[in-house]
Amino acid sequence: MMHRRMLLSCAVLAAAALVWAPSSAQAAYAVNVYDDGVLQGGITTFVSGNSLVFFGSTTHFSISNGSGLSNNPGTSGGSTLSLSSNQQINTTFGAAGGSHTIRIEISQDGWTSPTGTPLTLSSSAGGSFDYVAGTNPTATQSVLSTYQGFLDNTNALFGQPGAGSTPIQTASASSNSPGTTPLVFSPGTSTSNTVPGGTPFSMTDVLTFNFTLGAGSGQATANVSASTVASVPAPAGVVLALVSAPFLGIGAWLRRRRNVVA
Numbered sequence: 001m002m003h004r005r006m007l008l009s010c011a012v013l014a015a016a017a018l019v020w021a022p023s024s025a026q027a028a029y030a031v032n033v034y035d036d037g038v039l040q041g042g043i044t045t046f047v048s049g050n051s052l053v054f055f056g057s058t059t060h061f062s063i064s065n066g067s068g069l070s071n072n073p074g075t076s077g078g079s080t081l082s083l084s085s086n087q088q089i090n091t092t093f094g095a096a097g098g099s100h101t102i103r104i105e106i107s108q109d110g111w112t113s114p115t116g117t118p119l120t121l122s123s124s125a126g127g128s129f130d131y132v133a134g135t136n137p138t139a140t141q142s143v144l145s146t147y148q149g150f151l152d153n154t155n156a157l158f159g160q161p162g163a164g165s166t167p168i169q170t171a172s173a174s175s176n177s178p179g180t181t182p183l184v185f186s187p188g189t190s191t192s193n194t195v196p197g198g199t200p201f202s203m204t205d206v207l208t209f210n211f212t213l214g215a216g217s218g219q220a221t222a223n224v225s226a227s228t229v230a231s232v233p234a235p236a237g238v239v240l241a242l243v244s245a246p247f248l249g250i251g252a253w254l255r256r257r258r259n260v261v262a
Contacts, residue, residue, distance in 0.1 A: 027072050027110030028157050034103040035059045052106065057092070060100040060211075064088045068106040068205070078231035079111050081149070081203040089209055089222045094134050094141075097215035101208060107158045109202035111230070119230045122192035123149035123166040125207075127183040127224030129173035136216025142174035143220065144210045145183055149228025153198035160204055164195040166228065183224060195230075203228060 029047050033040045035058035043056040043063070052068040067084035074080075083106060093100060113119055125147040149166045152159025171183040209222050 027108055029068075029070070029072075029108045030106075030157060031066070031068065032105045032107075032158060033058060033063065034101075034105075035061060036100055037103075050108075058102060060091065060093045060098075061102045062090045062092055063104075064090070066104070070108050070203075072108055072110060073112050074230070078229045079113075079203065080227055080229045081106065081108060081205055082227035083205050083207055083225065087223065089224075091131075091211050091213060091217075091220040094131075094139075094213050094217035094219055095215070097139070097213050097217060099210065099212040101210040103206065103208040105158055105204060105206050107202060107204040109155050109157050109200065111201050111203055112199040113197045113201065113230070113232055114199070117197035117232055118194050119151065119197045120192055120233055121149060121151050121164070121166050121195045121228065121230050123147065123169065123205075123226065123228045125169055125171070125185045125224055125226035127171070127185075127222060127226075128180050129175075129183055129220070129222050130180045131175070131178055131220035132218035133178050134216050134218035136214060138176055139214030139217040140174060140176045141214065141217050141220045142172065142212050143183075143222050144170065144172045144212075145185075145222060145224060146170050146206075146208045147185065147224070147226045148206050149226075150204040150206065151195050151201055151228075151230055152204070153196050153201040155200045155202050157202055158204055159202050160206065166193050178218075183222070197232070201230075203230060 029052055031045055031054045033043045040058040043054055045054045050070045050072055054066040055063050066087040070081045129143050131141050146168055148168045150160045151164040152161050169185040171185040173181040173183055205228055211220055
């Protein structure tokens with residue numbers, strides 16, 4: 001009877017601990033949109049877990065189906081923060097023409113890694129450019145796009161330290177007739193850099209589009225898929241152990257075989 005009472009008391013205490021224990025803080029997850037360097041307030045954002053959706057209009061652009069995705073707090077394979085490929089960036093200044101820039105920043109904090117461990121930060125991007133003809137069928141429309149990933153081991157949301165970034169990638173396209181043109185980013189599909197680790201840290205994706213449209217242009221559209229990954233390099237000792245394990249097994253088998261024959 002005493003034993004059952006002790007078990008019941010322990011169960012009650014455990015349940016109370018679960019109910020009253022403080023929950024872990026939810027990582028901040030947000031998007032900022034700038035039009036010609038001015039932060040825009042008309043962007044609607046929804047966050048559900050590690051998924052983010054945003055849309056709205058700025059002075060010279062409209063965004064539909066904007067989205068982000070992460071795997072915070074990360075996995076053994078790495079921590080990933082992505083801009084989804086289904087977002088559409090549309091110009092709204094084709095009739096007047098001109099040159100304007102939109103910058104999209106998606107950021108999340110609260111990522112973790114072993115303290116003092118250097119991380120390999122890599123980024124990749126790809127997309128397309130298209131437009132609808134306007135009142136001037138010979139008007140040229142062009143876009144210059146850049147992408148860069150950042151890791152800030154002070155855990156600041158939208159932190160963009162120079163020592164914690166991947167090399168910037170660029171892509172451009174130009175046309176005076178409607179049609180889809182690939183945006184091929186240079187220096188290649190992926191760039192990487194070794195940055196300081198630490199716990200915790202933030203990750204930020206920064207994507208920009210500079211559209212130049214002739215007067216009488218139609219609506220230009222850009223679509224880009226981009227992601228940044230922070231991975232922990234495998235220690236040399238682990239790699240050596242993985243490589244030598246099969247040979248160690250063979251050596252043990254040969255020793256056992258000699259003992260049996262003797």
